[in-house]
Amino acid sequence: MRLLEEKIKTDGTIISDQVLKVDSFLNHQIDPVLMKEIGKEFALRFANEGVTKIVTIESSGIAPAVMAGLYMDIPVVFARKRKSLTLIDDLLTASVHSFTKNETNEISISKKYITEEDRILIIDDFLANGQAALGLVDIVQQSGAAVIGIGIVIEKSFQQGAEILASQGIRVESLARIASLAEGKVEFLNEKVEELI
Numbered sequence: 001m002r003l004l005e006e007k008i009k010t011d012g013t014i015i016s017d018q019v020l021k022v023d024s025f026l027n028h029q030i031d032p033v034l035m036k037e038i039g040k041e042f043a044l045r046f047a048n049e050g051v052t053k054i055v056t057i058e059s060s061g062i063a064p065a066v067m068a069g070l071y072m073d074i075p076v077v078f079a080r081k082r083k084s085l086t087l088i089d090d091l092l093t094a095s096v097h098s099f100t101k102n103e104t105n106e107i108s109i110s111k112k113y114i115t116e117e118d119r120i121l122i123i124d125d126f127l128a129n130g131q132a133a134l135g136l137v138d139i140v141q142q143s144g145a146a147v148i149g150i151g152i153v154i155e156k157s158f159q160q161g162a163e164i165l166a167s168q169g170i171r172v173e174s175l176a177r178i179a180s181l182a183e184g185k186v187e188f189l190n191e192k193v194e195e196l197i
């Protein structure tokens with residue numbers, strides 16, 4: 001998605017060879033116009049799949065997921081990372097190790113919001129080693145619902161997540177695919193392919 005790639009190039013900050021900071025439009029301040037286009041793109045890519053609900057994880061998955069939910073006209077459920085006073089009973093849970101924070105969180109969703117009949121689209125902001133996505137897949141599968149696919153805003157293709165999910169036969173649609181963050185430069189996978197042609 002060209003608009004997103006341009007935004008990453010102009011506004012993203014490379015923290016290391018492994019980590020990209022996008023606090024100015026996705027992870028802290030949010031750019032609603034960009035989120036709207038992201039939502040539209042997810043809706044387009046997963047049209048005609050009979051998706052009934054979107055599942056994401058707090059907090060940075062919520063903005064793109066809600067925009068996609070708006071275009072697809074379906075509800076959005078987000079997994080919580082912390083225990084909540086009101087979210088106590090009948091929970092579906094999974095353990096997720098966070099790549100950026102280096103901590104393990106138990107994530108949970110109330111059983112009430114995902115049923116066996118649901119066809120679920122999972123959406124998240126980043127795909128790195130795939131732990132967050134696998135945790136969400138685990139939760140959806142516990143409910144008996146079907147995982148139709150995973151929509152990712154920024155995939156770091158040099159990490160293992162995309163491969164792990166593909167090896168499980170899960171469809172992954174990433175709107176920006178980063179081949180490398182080395183030498184302080186963002187290189188997208190499509191640029192790398194264009195170079196080779």
Ligand code: 5GP
Pocket residue numbers: 018019020021022027060097098099100124125126127128129130131132133156161
């Ligand atoms: P994974 O579970 O795939 O290893 O990592 C995905 C999660 O880690 C995302 O939900 C995101 O919050 C965070 N994350 C992973 N890599 C990055 C990164 O380079 N930048 C930012 N801002 N977050 C990241």
